[in-house]
Amino acid sequence: MAAVILACLRALRARALSGARKLQDCSRSAPQDALAAPRKPPELVKGFIIPSFPLGCLAAPPPIGFIVTADRFPDYTVRSEDGNAVQLAVSFSCERERTPAERVSVSTLSYSGEEHAGLKRPSTGPVLPNYGLEAGATRSAVRAKAGQLEAATHPAHGPAAPDVRRDDLAACIPVLLSNGWELPFSEVIDWSKAAVIGDERLLLQIPSITRSVDRDKILALRQHTQFLWDAYFSSVAKIVLTTLEIIHDRIYSHISRNKLMWNLLPGGLYVLPQFSSDPAVFPFYYSTLGKSPSQEFTAVIQAVTPLQYQLQPVVKLIIAVAKSKFCAQIIVLWNCDKPLPPKSKWPSTSVPITVIEGERKTMSGRFFPHDAILTDAVLSLDEDSVLSTNEVDFAFIVWHSFPDRIVGYPARSHYWDSGKARWGYTSKWTNEYSMVLTGAAFYHRYYHYLYTHYLPASLLGMVDHMANCEDILMNFLVSAVTKLPPIKVTQKKQYKETMMQQGSKTSRWADPDHFAQRQTCMNTFSGWFGFMPLLHSQMRLDPVLFKDQVSILRKKYRDIEKL
Known part of the structure; x- marks a missing residue:
């Protein structure tokens, strides 16, 4: 059995190296000005992998940042000797298959237990905030508490960068490979407007898929990614309030926001359904x-x-x-x-x-x-x-x-x-x-x-x-x-x-x-x-x-x- 496993590993590694050489040829043929921008080595962040693909291979000036996830199959890290070409290295995990409730949500990208006091992190699963609120707290009390958490974690003149730094991920387009993965706030957020969601079984086709994305689509995806970050994920307060407003819409479904309100500027937190549930009466739509x-x-x-x-x-x-x-x-x-x-x-x-x-x-x-x-x-x-x-x-x-x-x-x-x-x-x-x-x-x-x-x-x-x-x-x-x-x-x-x-x-x-x-x-x-x-x-x-x-x-x- 051990020999069979070793043979499989060698085959996978050979296939990965072959794909890397093809991508390396692509990067070498790209224009020099496209490769001039420095590229940081890919980083593994709480189960997410952020590789850097060469601009020439993407056939578009703005780079696409990738967040590749793996829940039930090996984690694939993308790295290269020169920082531009892509190589697939394969490693296996012996952990049991996680249940959907245990899968790490995107919100874990934003916080580390060392930076943010009052947050509890289990060994697996999403960040669980400890907000210190009694049951039955009013909305104003929750908003006030969220503001206190915001002040405790951010400086006076603006929000601080999370542990995945905003400069590294600014307007990057996530490419998600994890079949059946439940994205955060997917009940109201249309992630198809902000991410490329692929099949985890077609990992090696990702470079060709991303190269086929045209410039207009890249711009639209980047703009929407930035909007979602600013509106719902950029601070503790916004994550708390977004969660509470979604619960509010569930309870009071007759005056709830529709998906249009959640997915267009200015976002659901600034659109109060008590005023109206009809988007036609708001000035934004x-x-x-x-x-x-x-x-x-x-x-x-x-x-x-x-x-x-x-x-x-x-x-x-x-x-x-x-x-x-x-x-x-x-x-x-x-x-x-x-x-x-x-x-x-x-x-x-x-x-x-x-x-x-x-x-x-x-x-x-x-x-x-x-x-x-x-x-x-x-x-x-x-x-x-x-x-x-x-x-x-x-x-x-x-x-x-x-x-x-x-x-x-x-x-x-x-x-x-x-x-x-x-x-x-x-x-x-x-x-x-x-x-x-x-x-x-x-x-x-x-x-x-x-x-x-x-x-x-x-x-x-x-x-x-x-x-x-x-x-x-x-x-x-x-x-x-x-x-x-x-x-x-x-x-x-x-x-x-x-x-x-x-x-x-x-x-x-x-x-x-x-x-x-x-x-x-x-x-x-x-x-x-x-x-x-x-x-x-x-x-x-x-x-x-x-x-x-x-x-x-x-x-x-x-x-x-x-x-």
């Missing part, structure tokens, strides 16, 4: 579903001063907005300490005006998802904003093309202050911006729901306590969800009334502490998110013929050019 947002908007005006006469800024603002052909209704959020004025005090308009007086007059209340908001688009306005009807119409047309982003007029920016080692906030007019303030901006109504029900009570309480930074927090949230900057549109330089009327509250913009508070908010918010979600942009959208030397009668948005 219009293009995929061939839909478009409604052709009307709801203006939401934050009122903090008493209504005393007809020439106040809020009255002029209501009249200008009501003249827009896209305006469906105007909602005034009465956030003033004075009693609500009678209906006769409000201007007469062609669109309905609804005044809502909240029980708690807080800054976060302006983003509460009121049932009265029926349109997809929301125009958020401060009472002292100065906008013409043309400006409102043009901004809405732009938003209609970018329904998942904030589109508006007043822009701000952030920067990294290396001297103080913290993030800074600036209101200077520069060549780039990263925020559009919600004092005059369009966005989708779903962000009201996400702001109220996704963000932690600690951040909302901070905003309410300072009566400041709610617009910055909304920008943080939208940029974190979309991974995109807001869009600034053309405006008159003055977008605020220069003076608040006598007898009203002092404008918060004149408060010397206002700017210092916003600096503090920048760092507190980035600390909770675990990274800086804001992105800079140098794009501003102007109307066609804006400032062109042609007759004013030929221009559609004429008032925008008036100072």
Whole structure:
């Protein structure tokens, strides 16, 4: 029997060496620039093997990283003398066949027991986190605990690399060879969009299979692999929350997310099914579903001063907005300490005006998802904003093309202050911006729901306590969800009334502490998110013929050019 086994081993090794020589010839014939990039030796990580194939053999510039698994057959490691050619070395394991429950999941790639306190690792099977939560813990408690684990395992300004380093696996395409292997979160994740799943009996055909993948398919696979990593596997908190949300969808199947929501940006964790289980009502899926947002908007005006006469800024603002052909209704959020004025005090308009007086007059209340908001688009306005009807119409047309982003007029920016080692906030007019303030901006109504029900009570309480930074927090949230900057549109330089009327509250913009508070908010918010979600942009959208030397009668948005 021993002689038979030795003969089989020799035959397998000879076959492997023969295949290696063929692949080595392929690598030698590849262009030199394709082989210029350094290749690290393949690494065996918890049952996963990551070989490096030569670029010339793949017939595509971006390399494909391979994760080859073996559950019931020998582990195949790929290595070569020059680091580029592929050689198959065979080794046998004497372990018993593992049950599906014991098989190592992809999540084990991300954590090591030495790095992450509170994780228990059995000898076989996936990582079992010890989260220290009592049975029946609420979702907010779980989210808070996950945040603590995140902070314990990652530095202050961003997530740390796991034991399989992010640089080594960035956008690599896994090639999985293990028949019947249950992939993590396969109940909701469509792994066919991110991995090449082959038959374990056809191992030697893998090089030819990978070479047949065209460039467009490689790009799509790499993008989706990166999306899945960022959305569900890049931190302890995301793995915990993904698991809990899947369980939630099982229990409340009538309001669960479908696979489209889990497998397209921004991912299932940012799509709350309590808002709707229909993807057509979310701003992220219009293009995929061939839909478009409604052709009307709801203006939401934050009122903090008493209504005393007809020439106040809020009255002029209501009249200008009501003249827009896209305006469906105007909602005034009465956030003033004075009693609500009678209906006769409000201007007469062609669109309905609804005044809502909240029980708690807080800054976060302006983003509460009121049932009265029926349109997809929301125009958020401060009472002292100065906008013409043309400006409102043009901004809405732009938003209609970018329904998942904030589109508006007043822009701000952030920067990294290396001297103080913290993030800074600036209101200077520069060549780039990263925020559009919600004092005059369009966005989708779903962000009201996400702001109220996704963000932690600690951040909302901070905003309410300072009566400041709610617009910055909304920008943080939208940029974190979309991974995109807001869009600034053309405006008159003055977008605020220069003076608040006598007898009203002092404008918060004149408060010397206002700017210092916003600096503090920048760092507190980035600390909770675990990274800086804001992105800079140098794009501003102007109307066609804006400032062109042609007759004013030929221009559609004429008032925008008036100072």
